[in-house]
Amino acid sequence: MSARWRRAPAVVTAIALLVGAPALAGATAGATAAVGPADVRTAAANQEGRLELTSVAPVAPRPTGRITVRGNLVNPGGDAFSDISVGLRVSTAPLTSRGDLAAIAAGSDDRRSMRTVPGATRIPGEVTSGRVSPWQVSVPAKALRLPGNGVYVLEIRATGRIGNGELRELSTLTTFLPFLPNAEGYSPTKLTWIWPLVGTPARDAHGVFLPGTSNAELLPGGRLADLAVAPGQVPVTWMVDPELLESAAALSADHERQEGRGTTAEEGDPAAGRWLAELKARLANTPVAALPYADPDVVALTRHGDPGALERAVARSKEVTGARLGRESDTTVAWPADGFADAKTLGALRRAGAKTVVLSSSALMLASERTYTPTGRARIESDDGSLEVLVADQGLIDTLSVDFGAPGAAALAAQRFLAETALITLERPNAARTILVAPPRRWAPPAGWSAALLDAVERTPWVRTVGLASLSRTRVPTEYAGATLVYPQSATAAELAAAQVARMGQAGAAAEGLVRLFARPGGLETTYTGALLSSVSTAWRTNRSGGRDYALAVSDRISSDIDQVQVIGRDLVTLSSTRGTIPLTVSNQLDQAIRVRPVLRPRVGSRLSVTNPDLITIGAGRKQTVRVPAEASSNGITQVDVQLLDATGMPFGDTTQLRVNVTSFGKVGLIVLIAAGSVLFGTAILRNVRRLRRPAA
Structure with a gap:
């Protein structure tokens, strides 16, 4: 979003002039503005100026009107400019192809014949180091002596002195002038x-x-x-x-x-x-x-x-x-x-x-x-x-x-x-x-x-x-x-790299498993979809590192959410008889209700069998304990795998292990226990009777 909410650079003055707004106040005066330090450093070596265009008006010149070109002259650094004159030159023949136009715009050395247009303007005073001076050249359209409909090369030239030097060219800027006054000669x-x-x-x-x-x-x-x-x-x-x-x-x-x-x-x-x-x-x-x-x-x-x-x-x-x-x-x-x-x-x-x-x-x-x-x-x-x-x-x-x-x-x-x-x-x-x-x-x-x-x-x-x-x-x-x-x-x-698409695919597969647990559509399901698609947005074509960081953050967030649904409880459960229940607690720390079915699978089915529960609904931020009926056929510890399933029967998350310890004695053990208890009870009675008889004797 940092790119999305970035403010575009403002060059409002140039745009207003493009559509024929009034001239800049004092455009031919000696008023100047400062240039940033970076500009000064850049041009300090050559001491030449820089011309900037702000507008050419009108949009569609007429033979009987005037053509006004406005812009700025920049002294990036060094000695002051003086005796400054800004004038125009125009090609004597129009361009014949868009290829020529593109080549000139790209800066190719164009050798076509150019004509100087009378009516150059002077910038009074000096343009000192690091300053900008606006200029305006306004000439009658007929002064360009354009032969007819066409697109012409328009060159702006600034001449002057640098310090006490001789008169020389300070800067040149090339643009284009469409001139199509004869509307009967073409179809728009x-x-x-x-x-x-x-x-x-x-x-x-x-x-x-x-x-x-x-x-x-x-x-x-x-x-x-x-x-x-x-x-x-x-x-x-x-x-x-x-x-x-x-x-x-x-x-x-x-x-x-x-x-x-x-x-x-x-x-x-x-x-x-x-x-x-x-x-x-x-x-x-x-x-x-x-x-x-x-x-x-x-x-x-x-x-x-x-x-x-x-x-x-x-x-x-x-x-x-x-x-x-x-x-x-x-x-x-x-x-x-x-x-x-x-x-x-x-x-x-x-x-x-x-x-x-x-x-x-x-x-x-x-x-x-x-x-x-x-x-x-x-x-x-x-x-x-x-x-x-x-x-x-x-x-x-x-x-x-x-x-x-x-x-x-x-x-x-x-x-x-x-x-x-x-x-x-x-x-x-x-x-x-x-x-x-x-x-x-x-x-x-x-x-x-x-x-x-x-x-x-x-x-x-x-x-x-x-x-x-x-x-x-x-x-x-x-x-x-x-x-x-x-x-x-x-x-x-x-294109975005294959690794970026793979990150989205992996995160999407993980999210799909979690989404299947949700009791109702929407919520996280909606935000997951949006973020996964955003992770492969064309915005990342020009910001590869930003796209990678975004995709990893989405993946980490989904992984963290998956960890919010889990089975918690004791590692060892004891059954004191052949039949009992195994308690399980399922925790849902998400902000969304889920439907899940915990399933227990004893690794040795001949020793322990269970009756797994149906789907249960667990509210957002809640825990729920279920008791799973179990029956043992022998004593000892049995390893049990616990897996959560979604409504479609697909597994979710990792398998959890617990141990079930069966301590039942069986029928023989019960008889021995009763017999031993009877002997102990009889012996205790006999000893008490003897103790009471001794004082009497």
């Missing part, structure tokens, strides 16, 4: 969104919250709170992890949290309750698909031997979404982690009820090369029949998967996203296509960024947003008709 691309609301496992096998977790992601501005409100009226299809809904509900009520070796009680969190209530209202009339409970790594489960867990996770998903959202969500849409799955996994998904699967475009190999992006629709044959495939564009996934914590990364990602969609449209301007956008599962953009991006997309003429149903109704394009499934080595490396 349709975009459809999957909107993930997925968390990280937060509770143990008893439903107790893990230490160090908080509600930060549910507070206004937190990751989950921000994603929940971002779409507004944009028709996205929500992909929700039911475990997140259940954890929010548990957090909103009185609950327990681990503290040291024990737990501490906490009052319900109102923020969690509000988040859940508002989400329920927001999703009331919206398409919602549900992941299997706790978002287990379905590929790892299938490839490493426990595909049955997937069916349990889907069943639990239906139950939880129905309870928390007031309606059962669609579980027929499957979304393997990162959009990759092998044929065996697709078969398992099909058997678990999936009819449609979301895969990355990199997971499908086309029969022939293509120079454009086809509609994201395909069909794949699995072991158990065909599956409809919704193809998520990998280029857009990569664009949304950047490290948003890096300075200026948010604005660069926004510009690249707009440029990618513009290029998709221009690849085949007269052939409208539908493209699926599937952000990373635990997407963590800065607060406000995703809402601003959706708003920007809505205001571009080259894209319009449609629901997922629109893509589902689209015919499979010829480009994907002969596509084959690809499962690369990188996907194999990303």
